[in-house]
Amino acid sequence: MIEITFFEHQQSEGTTITAKPGTSLMKAALAGGIEGIAADCGGTLTCATCHVMVREPWLSQLPTAKEDERGMLEFAACRPQANSRLACQIELTPALNGMQVDLPQSQY
Ligand code: FES
Numbered sequence: 432m433i434e435i436t437f438f439e440h441q442q443s444e445g446t447t448i449t450a451k452p453g454t455s456l457m458k459a460a461l462a463g464g465i466e467g468i469a470a471d472c473g474g475t476l477t478c479a480t481c482h483v484m485v486r487e488p489w490l491s492q493l494p495t496a497k498e499d500e501r502g503m504l505e506f507a508a509c510r511p512q513a514n515s516r517l518a519c520q521i522e523l524t525p526a527l528n529g530m531q532v533d534l535p536q537s538q539y
Contacts, residue, residue, distance in 0.1 A: 433528045437465045437483075440536040450523055456532070457481040457518035467534035474519035476500065480538040481518040482507040489530040490514050493521060509535035 433452055436445035437460065448463030450456075460468040460481075469480035476499055485493065493516065496504075500520045504511045518532075 433459075433523045433525065433530075435459060435463075435523070435527070435530045435532060437463075437467065438531065438533045439467055440534055445531065452523055452525055454523050455519050456483065456521040456523060456530075459523060460518060465534075467538070468518060469538040470519060472519075476503055476517065476519065479503045479507040479517060482509065482511070482535050482538060483516055483518045483521075484512050484514045484533040484535070485516050485521075486514070486531040486533065489527055490516075492524075492526045496520065507535065508537050508539050 432449040434447055434449050436447045438445040450459030457470045457474055471480045472478035500517050504515055
């Protein structure tokens with residue numbers, strides 16, 4: 432299992448969940464009851480309500496965001512940061528175990 436900790440906007444204490452490798456970060460968040468992920472489109476890359484900011488060193492472990500993910504991030508409710516990603520496009524791998532992710536102030 433892979434552990435991921437989500438931090439609500441400007442909170443120092445996070446919520447840790449576990450998920451199986453191969454699951455998307457978005458699906459793991461929903462299954463784990465992380466309220467800061469809306470995921471309105473269900474992972475079809477048409478909503479940007481699964482916006483997250485991935486902390487290092489895990490960000491560097493991720494494949495580079497594809498053009499359509501980068502384009503959709505421009506529609507996120509909160510301005511994208513350099514480490515912004517869409518959680519539905521992140522597949523959890525053992526290398527991401529322990530990952531820490533910040534949630535934006537809002538997804539709308
Ligand atoms: Fe809609 Fe990720 S869930 S873009």
